[in-house]
Amino acid sequence: MPNSAPRGAVKKDTSVCGDNNALVRNSTSFPVRVSARLRVLFKEYQEILARGDVQNPERLAASGLKYYQFLVRAVMTNPEFGIGECGNARGLLIYHTMGMGKTFLAVATAMALWDVRPPIVIVAKALQENFIQTVEKFVRMLHPGLVENELKAKQAVAVRRFKFVSIDAYNMASQVAKATTGAGGPGSLNGRLLVVDEAHNLFRGIINSPNEKTNARRLYEMVMEARNLRILFLTGTPASKDPFELVPCFNMLAGLDLLPTQYEVFYKHYVDLAESAIRNRGKLANRLLGLVSHVAHTLPSDPGKAKETGSARLRGDGGFPEEIETIFERVEMSAEQYRQYLLAREKEEAEGKSGESGFAPSERITSSPVLSLPGSETGAGSTYYVKSRTLSNFAPPRDERDRAVDAMSDDVFSENTSPKASRLVSNLAKSPGPALIYSQFVGVGGLAVIARFLQSAGYVEFVLSCRADDYGLLPPTDGAVDAATSSPAAPCYAIISGSVKAENRIRLQEVFNSPGNAHGERIRALLVSKTGAEGLDLKGVRQVHIFEPYWDKSREDQVKARGVRLGSHDHLPVEEREVQPFLYIAVANQKMLEGLLRSSEKEAEAPLRKHLLVEELTIDEKFHTRALNKHTLNEAFRVLLREVCLECSINGYGNCRLCIPTDAPLFHEDPIRDLFRADPCQTVFETEISVQEIRLPGDDTVVYFFRKEPTAPFGVRFFVYDDGLEAYTPVDPASGVFMRLYEALDGPTGEGLSV
Structure with missing residues (x-):
């Protein structure tokens, strides 16, 4: 009570x-x-x-x-x-x-x-x-x-x-x-x-x-x-x-x-x-x-579902698909990739555009302007480790670095230049339905690179036609279309980034969500950037691939939520209403790292150490760790x-x-x-006690209850129902009602009952 x-x-x-x-x-x-x-x-x-x-x-x-x-x-x-x-x-x-x-x-x-x-x-x-x-x-x-x-x-x-x-x-x-x-x-x-x-x-x-x-x-x-x-x-x-x-x-x-x-x-x-x-x-x-x-889909959505758990509503019609626990793919960089990555990291450090202070502005308590994070008043842009982050994703050979991704030769796109992309393509092959692929980057090290890896695996880009029929499907460049289904014979991917026109974005989403794409028959993989991901309402997504960590975990949650939506999997059998997310984290080439660590202990034997920064945690790992740490504090406020x-x-x-x-x-x-004021909010708590019924003489409209308590004023407490609280609350001992009830104690009372 x-x-x-x-x-x-x-x-x-x-x-x-x-x-x-x-x-x-x-x-x-x-x-x-x-x-x-x-x-x-x-x-x-x-x-x-x-x-x-x-x-x-x-x-x-x-x-x-x-x-x-x-x-x-x-x-x-x-x-x-x-x-x-x-x-x-x-x-x-x-x-x-x-x-x-x-x-x-x-x-x-x-x-x-x-x-x-x-x-x-x-x-x-x-x-x-x-x-x-x-x-x-x-x-x-x-x-x-x-x-x-x-x-x-x-x-x-x-x-x-x-x-x-x-x-x-x-x-x-x-x-x-x-x-x-x-x-x-x-x-x-x-x-x-x-x-x-x-x-x-x-x-x-x-x-x-x-x-x-x-x-x-x-x-x-x-x-x-x-x-x-x-x-x-x-x-x-x-x-x-x-x-x-x-x-x-x-x-x-x-x-x-x-x-x-x-x-x-x-x-x-x-x-x-x-x-x-x-x-x-x-x-x-x-x-x-x-x-x-x-x-939230993990909470009751109205008073009628107040006792219903979030898991009870998963996979049901009109509900959410089940989001399976994220698989963290820790992908070791190739030796050449890691060498390029370390050179980039050393340059970032030397230019003073990174460093640990870039990770946690909340830990630098200085004097800042009104409504501003510390350091924002300088107006200085941040590289956010772009070079080292993109090299963590993809490291092309020296003779290809100045070319656009589309102009690079096919043999560039191998496990040696991007173990991450190779792992992603391998995971995608196991998907039972259409997949969503996200990268913070669009060009080198991002969506364009993933697209080339998909092409190497036999995928073709889905192209919109000018026709309104058949969900706008235009045969891929090789003309291979299944005559019975009008679907491409080869698996297709599509890209939605900030450069895609709004009307084309909508049409691509319609194709992806169409009944004919329930298992990826038309668009097997949809590649999106940050701008492309916002506002997407996708259906039937079975895998979500996040190509690199971000310092803000909510970004990962936003991406996953493009495919985990209310009623988004209703068209699929119950056993298929699930989404498997992947997060790809580049880690150091272990053989090179061990050599660098040994050489740093014996400087005379450290030819590599003179040129390469030694970091046991990669930038991907630092971003992921920082995101988890910040998530703990931010989650407390949420x-x-x-x-x-x-x-x-x-x-x-x-x-x-x-x-x-x-x-x-x-x-x-x-x-x-x-x-500096006392907290005026005395929080409500509930407990069950045994009480007896009592009414005021001549007034049957209100039912009161009482129980004897030696420590209470006059040795008794009276209770009355409060409509606002939907519960019973004590009557004020200083009120006239209390004294009238106290005097009525000598009168008839009801049986003891629990409230």
Whole structure:
């Protein structure tokens, strides 16, 4: 049974405000009250779906939304939830893991608000068409009976109501200013709905800005200055590079400096580097309550599934495929490759463009500008070890190095120049279906090299035709096509990178996802870069190959999530609904390394040592280790986001931040002063005790319970049911109700019972 706040005389309820009784976020009562309202909302959602009128607009909208999508739409559109009311925050961080339908959620919310809040969508140029298609899909869902011409007209009107801005444009901030001309004035976000897709890219852009003139910082200032703004930040990977990313995120949502904007101050008060943990965890949680929506395919997705484990939903229709544990392929470099690699590493060290300081900016606690990582103010670019990283992937012979990959001779592409690519091709041959291959690099050392290795193994590049039929299949250059299936006789690969036009990207995805490609009959391997991977929604992927580690583990998760998606494997038999990821890590040539280590001990016998740097860990291994270490700290913050999210209590995530509803302010506006206050959140806990029933004389409307406790005031405790908590709480000993109950103890009581 929960402990409870005292119940005194009737007083004004400060946990709600305004004519709509909007919830006040800065109240200890907020967590239990919002959970209670969301439970009611779930019942309303079920009732809407049960309606017989299939043409009802609200039913049509709800029928196409999962409850967690319906929840966000309701919270953003219903004033009772307090978004933008009574000094509350202005929007939500939509922390939904990849494949959960964030774009669909955003479109549904925007269309519900667009009459009062014109939507502005900030999205990567490559993903804009994907967003437009989602708008068209939602319009089709709302108007199932329209003939095609009328439907297309409505879709066109709907798309025009969205203003799209490319987040990767050189003049992104100016585009936002241009798109926002209107009642709020030019360059103003007043009265708008701002949707930012892949919002982690914006957060990183802000904290990596050398000054206030960058696009990201200019947008930050526009958001902070805006009035009557609503915000949806969409991301599956918040706090992936550094926990400091959360500062611009939540400050923009709050419209004030909810978190310290100085990097060193934030780390001093909220980050324990030694333990990779959070300092002042409870205080930070209080400040973030009500600002996050979080769902994941490993968690229950609605209150009706609160007791269902993530594994129970794997492989089921409409669910996720099973992601098998990643295979780490530690691939030894060839001797010549390792020699080239060491020379590159030595040059990087000599030029001072790398070194250990490049791995962990969070460990260099110096004085930095507001909203900036240490060192970002210099504006200096980083090589990020590009030369040594690409040589870890592929080391062409000296006489081929100056040629483009396409111009290199066939015999260059062997196990000697890239043991990694050879291993990848070998693993790909065992795939029971289509595969996704990712590299950070496009040219030398990246996708172009992998493509040549695939060609050496008998693959041909899939080429799109101008025809709309047959999924755009054009016979490969050798003309070999199976007459019965119209599929290429040789296995095909396709490439999607930043240079691929948006319409071709969409068509390639359609071919990959087509029923005729269930086992890779049309496209066996899809090669993607970072730009190419974002926003892809693939079906039936059986293998994911990540060609090199990245210093940010969330990048690996994002790539895997292109093929591990909601309902992505429903067309396959249950036993085939699984995805096997691979990560390729180049390690030292052991024979050469041992020789270098011996020669370094005997300098007189060290001719190689004079020219080659000795490192026991390769750059791939360092990146992988650093990613795992940073992941531990960042994951601590992501776990906190789960505990303070709107869905935590109603969906039964566990360890939810629930406070006893005392109506006390949950936090001080000043984050530093807040640290020196006692934590007002007395967390709710439950226990079972044996009690007896009692009622007030002349009042049968409320049932109370009591138990004798020698240490309690007057030797007894009384309990009453709290609708907000959905549990029993103690009655305040100082209240008149308590004394009336105490006097009634001499009267009749019920049998003992357990509550």
